[in-house]
Amino acid sequence: MPTALPMRLLQLIIGLFLYGFGASLMIRAAIGVAPWDVLSQGIAAQTPLSFGLATNVIGALVLLLWWPLRQKPGVGTVLNVMLIGPSAQFGLWLLPLAVGLAWQVAMFCAGMLLVALATGLYIGARLGPGPRDGLMTGLHARTGWPIWKVRSLIEGSVLLLGWWLGGNVGVGTLAFALLIGPLCGVTLGWFGIGRSPEGSAAPRPASAQRGQG
Secondary structure: OOOOHHHHHHHHHHHHHHHHHHHHHHHHHOOOOOHHHHHHHHHHHHOOOOHHHHHHHHHHHHHHOHHHHOOOOOHHHHHHHHHHHHHHHHHHHHOOOOOOHHHHHHHHHHHHHHHHHHHHHHHHOOOOOOHHHHHHHHHHHHHOOOHHHHHHHHHHHHHHHHHHHOOOOOHHHHHHHHHHHHHHHHHHHHOOOOOOOOOOOOOOOOOOOOOOO
16 A cells, blocks of 8 residues: 555545546446435436536535534545546546446446445545545444444435435445445455554445545
8 A cells, every 4th residue: 555645645536536437337327326326316407516516515515514523524535525526527428328238237337346446545545534434434423323324324314315306226226235345345455444444434435435435
């Protein structure tokens, strides 16, 4: 794992870009997306905001919730809010909609694997968790509830709201929920992060989460 700050920043930026691009791959697959992306899609469907800008707005609003939870953002947290949305929007501009089930599945799997790799990269840089990760760990610290319960409540609520607003919920959403944890466990290990990394949050795909992460 790189230790010099410039290399860690480069790793962080690459990870955040790949996270957003991976999310765009899953969106173009059109068989369901991650819970936070469902919410971004729903907001984009109901407002003039693009998917990328909706992702940025959600990240900023989640970051505001850190204040009462006494969470401290790092440079990685701020860049997470700023970069994932634009990189996802770039991917949506570049990529065509998948046609045919085989292409849909292939594109979705590629996106999910890319999100897992990106999660390892940006958390492995150790420059601060994503806003959604910090919300999860902050609520865990304040309530004493297990991480899995806090994460389930947050992502379940986000998923229902996004679906109600018109986001794409499908078999891919279920696949993401079941597989992203084990996949991130592998990629985090590549970058020297264990299950409970000191000074960083449990992985989201900010994210997510993403971003979702």
